[in-house]
Amino acid sequence: MIASRFQYYRPETLDEACQLYMRLQEAKKMPLYYGGGTEILTRARESAIRPDAVLDIKHIPECRRLEMAEDTIVFGAAVTLDEICRTNYWPLLSDAAGRVADHTTRCKITLGGHLAGTIPYREASLPFMIFARDAKITVQGPAGPRRIPLVQVYDGQLHLGSAEFVVDLSVPRSVRDYRGASVKTTRIDWVDYPLFTVTMVRDSSGVRAAFSGVLADPFTSASIDKILSGKADLSQRARESVAQMNPIIDDLHGSSAYRRFRLTTVISQLLQEIGE
Amino acid sequence: MLSYPEPGPLTLNVNGDMLSLTPRPADTLLYSLRQELGLTGAKPGCENGDCGACTVMVDGLPIKSCLMLTAEAEGREIRTVEGLNNTVLQDAFMDAWAFQCGYCTSGFLMTAHALMEREPEADEATIVEWLRSNLCRCTGYEEIVQAVKAALEQTQRS
Numbered sequence: 001m002i003a004s005r006f007q008y009y010r011p012e013t014l015d016e017a018c019q020l021y022m023r024l025q026e027a028k029k030m031p032l033y034y035g036g037g038t039e040i041l042t043r044a045r046e047s048a049i050r051p052d053a054v055l056d057i058k059h060i061p062e063c064r065r066l067e068m069a070e071d072t073i074v075f076g077a078a079v080t081l082d083e084i085c086r087t088n089y090w091p092l093l094s095d096a097a098g099r100v101a102d103h104t105t106r107c108k109i110t111l112g113g114h115l116a117g118t119i120p121y122r123e124a125s126l127p128f129m130i131f132a133r134d135a136k137i138t139v140q141g142p143a144g145p146r147r148i149p150l151v152q153v154y155d156g157q158l159h160l161g162s163a164e165f166v167v168d169l170s171v172p173r174s175v176r177d178y179r180g181a182s183v184k185t186t187r188i189d190w191v192d193y194p195l196f197t198v199t200m201v202r203d204s205s206g207v208r209a210a211f212s213g214v215l216a217d218p219f220t221s222a223s224i225d226k227i228l229s230g231k232a233d234l235s236q237r238a239r240e241s242v243a244q245m246n247p248i249i250d251d252l253h254g255s256s257a258y259r260r261f262r263l264t265t266v267i268s269q270l271l272q273e274i275g276e
Numbered sequence: 277m278l279s280y281p282e283p284g285p286l287t288l289n290v291n292g293d294m295l296s297l298t299p300r301p302a303d304t305l306l307y308s309l310r311q312e313l314g315l316t317g318a319k320p321g322c323e324n325g326d327c328g329a330c331t332v333m334v335d336g337l338p339i340k341s342c343l344m345l346t347a348e349a350e351g352r353e354i355r356t357v358e359g360l361n362n363t364v365l366q367d368a369f370m371d372a373w374a375f376q377c378g379y380c381t382s383g384f385l386m387t388a389h390a391l392m393e394r395e396p397e398a399d400e401a402t403i404v405e406w407l408r409s410n411l412c413r414c415t416g417y418e419e420i421v422q423a424v425k426a427a428l429e430q431t432q433r434s
């Protein structure tokens with residue numbers, strides 16, 4: 001049971017959601033935008049957060065877009081990870097999103113909530129981070145919606161202004177052309193908090209990778225991409241790239257030494273998988 | 277805009293019946309089903325989205341009812357284990373002895389029922405992937421997978 005008392009609102013337009021958020025803030029309330037709500041509900045049950053109101057954005061049509069047009073693929077913030085996997089418009093994203101939590105929970109977790117949450121893994125953001133220069137994000141704020149390059153507001157953590165929320169993410173359809181793969185590792189069971197996740201892509205300029213569960217937040221690194229794109233044998237490239245990662249997380253799911261060991265194996269395996 | 281600033285009356289479509297209740301806006305669907313509607317088939321286990329004992333179907337999808345607000349479920353079709361009556365799946369669980377204490381069973385049944393509706397041709401890998409959403413502390417997993425396979429096969433035959 002959730003002990004705290006919060007209000008529930010179901011806005012139907014972007015403006016309505018944002019205006020309501022600001023009104024609640026002016027009234028000294030703490031509103032939260034609510035997508036799948038999985039993290040909000042579990043944290044509220046533990047009284048780790050005490051929102052005054054949740055604004056359910058799932059009924060705003062712009063947040064529910066899931067479309068593959070001639071040159072762009074659009075993923076609305078309120079689209080669930082299960083919907084992303086099922087439509088499979090971007091197989092690399094389906095791979096990464098399809099390993100978040102478990103199947104039933106993926107029917108509830110939304111892309112926007114996944115990116116904006118405090119759970120640090122955000123595995124479904126890895127394909128977007130690899131294509132960060134091409135990926136765009138639409139953010140709704142007090143001045144209306146703005147569509148900007150993803151890198152401006154996402155570096156493994158989402159940096160939005162007050163009253164802003166994510167409407168959608170989009171990538172050029174050409175991202176489908178690159179050979180890529182994503183691997184999530186866990187300590188024991190298939191469904192578990194990740195030890196780490198690695199997503200890798202190979203294009204004409206070389207190899208690009210994104211990592212989660214290794215450092216505090218998901219990241220990409222130009223110097224690691226350079227090593228991965230080099231000519232050394234696969235295991236040496238893997239060892240050298242892992243040597244660049246510091247400080248590697250050391251927690252209950254795995255020590256940093258164990259993560260380093262597993263990372264080296266997984267990176268070699270992924271390099272092979274993408275045709276290096 | 278639909279809003280529930282305070283506890284207020286709303287109507288839920290549960291197993292085809294329109295049921296009235298007065299939840300707090302912060303009440304989960306699990307809480308309302310059990311405490312307000314007396315539908316105790318969905319079980320509270322972890323109440324944290326981990327165990328799947330509280331699984332129900334919402335618009336044909338399996339949903340952990342501890343991870344959904346009651347207000348969020350308004351306007352959607354909810355199906356609980358009480359809405360399954362003598363289904364092939366339930367018989368298959370009996371035949372395969374796919375439970376021991378039974379606490380997890382209604383959650384497994386609802387996950388599997390959603391699977392049968394959405395993926396009637398599911399192979400074993402798909403069955404296992406869906407069932408991984410649920411935990412059984414009596415660890416009867418093998419029998420549960422066998423029961424779902426048997427139910428799917430029987431449905432395909434008929």
Ligand code: FES
Binds near residue numbers: 323327340341
């Ligand atoms: S009680 Fe809902 S998942 Fe455990």
Ligand code: FES
Binds near residue numbers: 380411412414415
């Ligand atoms: S039969 Fe006891 S928990 Fe599953």
